[in-house]
Amino acid sequence: MKKSPMNTSYYDRARETRDWSERKKDLNTRFLQTLRHAHHRSSAYREMYDAAGIDLSKIQGLEDIENLPLLRMTDLVERQRRVFPFGGFETLDPNELRRIYVNPGLLFQPGGEFESQDTSWAHALCGAGFKAGDRIINTFNYHLWPFARVMEESAQHIGAAVIPAGSGNTMMQVKIMQMLEVNGFLGTPSFLTTLVQRAEAMGLDLRKDIFLETALVSAEMLPESLRARLQEKLDMTVRQAYGTVFLGCIGFECQAMTGLHVPDSICLEIVDPGTGRHVPAGSVGEIVATSFSRSYPMIRMATGDLSCLSDETCPCGRTGPLLKKIIGRMDQATKVKGVFIHPWQADEVMARYREVFKYQIVITRKNHMDIMTLIVEVKEDIAETTSLQRRMEREIEEMLGVRGSVQIVPRGTLPDRHRKIEDQRSWD
Numbered sequence: 180m181k182k183s184p185m186n187t188s189y190y191d192r193a194r195e196t197r198d199w200s201e202r203k204k205d206l207n208t209r210f211l212q213t214l215r216h217a218h219h220r221s222s223a224y225r226e227m228y229d230a231a232g233i234d235l236s237k238i239q240g241l242e243d244i245e246n247l248p249l250l251r252m253t254d255l256v257e258r259q260r261r262v263f264p265f266g267g268f269e270t271l272d273p274n275e276l277r278r279i280y281v282n283p284g285l286l287f288q289p290g291g292e293f294e295s296q297d298t299s300w301a302h303a304l305c306g307a308g309f310k311a312g313d314r315i316i317n318t319f320n321y322h323l324w325p326f327a328r329v330m331e332e333s334a335q336h337i338g339a340a341v342i343p344a345g346s347g348n349t350m351m352q353v354k355i356m357q358m359l360e361v362n363g364f365l366g367t368p369s370f371l372t373t374l375v376q377r378a379e380a381m382g383l384d385l386r387k388d389i390f391l392e393t394a395l396v397s398a399e400m401l402p403e404s405l406r407a408r409l410q411e412k413l414d415m416t417v418r419q420a421y422g423t424v425f426l427g428c429i430g431f432e433c434q435a436m437t438g439l440h441v442p443d444s445i446c447l448e449i450v451d452p453g454t455g456r457h458v459p460a461g462s463v464g465e466i467v468a469t470s471f472s473r474s475y476p477m478i479r480m481a482t483g484d485l486s487c488l489s490d491e492t493c494p495c496g497r498t499g500p501l502l503k504k505i506i507g508r509m510d511q512a513t514k515v516k517g518v519f520i521h522p523w524q525a526d527e528v529m530a531r532y533r534e535v536f537k538y539q540i541v542i543t544r545k546n547h548m549d550i551m552t553l554i555v556e557v558k559e560d561i562a563e564t565t566s567l568q569r570r571m572e573r574e575i576e577e578m579l580g581v582r583g584s585v586q587i588v589p590r591g592t593l594p595d596r597h598r599k600i601e602d603q604r605s606w607d
């Protein structure tokens with residue numbers, strides 16, 4: 180039986196819908212506990228805060244959090260290379276260590292009984308529509324890194340059964356889904372797409388032979404066009420969640436899809452990446468989060484991902500912050516004429532034009548001046564391009580805050596795999 184579109188199940192209803200002041204008080208208490216614990220137990224935080232001249236007695240609560248330095252992935256890497264294996268960020272009793280996870284880039288992470296105390300991914304599973312009794316195929320990679328295991332434990336928290344499939348052997352996975360009447364999927368959007376293609380190639384009827392009702396996808400961007408296609412083909416619900424291995428779940432979609440609900444296992448900030456200060460309400464900035472882990476706390480960890488907070492309230496009743504979708508990465512941004520431009524800004528303008536097939540922003544430099552050109556490939560040849568070109572130039576300037584010229588080119592001009600922003604400037 181398929182679910183109704185407004186299923187609003189919670190993992191912990193009271194906690195997820197409590198009022199804002201109560202939530203804030205609780206976050207404040209846990210933040211201060213984590214900070215003191217980290218400063219007491221972790222050599223890395225002690226060193227970082229001493230170097231930044233932080234007087235811990237002056238950090239009285241979340242209102243002072245901006246005074247702490249950001250923790251960047253590069254800091255974590257650099258410290259782990261110096262102090263094996265965890266870089267001195269660990270705060271656990273060494274006797275509690277049960278696993279050592281190895282994340283891409285040989286980044287180590289402690290594991291043990293304490294992990295299962297974080298139920299934020301269980302919140303995400305319920306938000307997506309999973310429930311007790313579901314049969315879920317978990318196709319996240321079980322090899323070396325923690326995520327698949329964390330998702331499996333979270334599914335168990337909600338009373339579902341997991342098939343620990345990992346990401347190999349797609350034909351076998353399709354057969355497992357068919358024979359066990361699997362109704363839930365965990366994995367990346369691209370792997371779900373691969374399984375669907377495989378099932379079609381095997382001659383299966385997606386609506387009769389595959390029983391999927393709910394998918395929670397993560398670890399990759401989910402284009403809306405792909406979501407629509409998967410939901411239509413399989414007659415199922417596809418929801419996404421966002422997080423990192425070191426911070427856990429940062430946001431998840433509920434049935435209403437108003438944005439990403441931020442669980443109270445972390446404290447979220449949207450900051451100006453240059454200064455680390457909070458951006459004005461509703462502005463785009465870098466996502467920074469603090470986890471309350473008792474073993475490996477991440478305090479003000481900068482994710483490199485860009486988003487902004489929504490001022491909407493969600494009809495599902497969850498009261499925590501609501502993050503709009505992730506709109507890009509810091510490292511894809513480029514500065515042109517002193518202004519940061521991001522691929523998502525141009526995406527937003529280009530999405531208004533049905534004529535556009537794809538585009539590329541090319542940045543060059545002449546006489547010490549930046550020149551921005553948008554090469555726009557159209558679906559079909561257009562006889563008169565001047566007015567289209569002018570309109571695009573005007574909208575691009577409005578959205579990006581930088582003037583650029585638009586060049587309309589026939590389909591097939593841009594290579595298949597191309598960067599959204601091609602920076603051709605040389606700085607010697």
Ligand SMILES: [Zn+2]
Nearest residue numbers: 433435493495
């Ligand atoms: Zn909601």
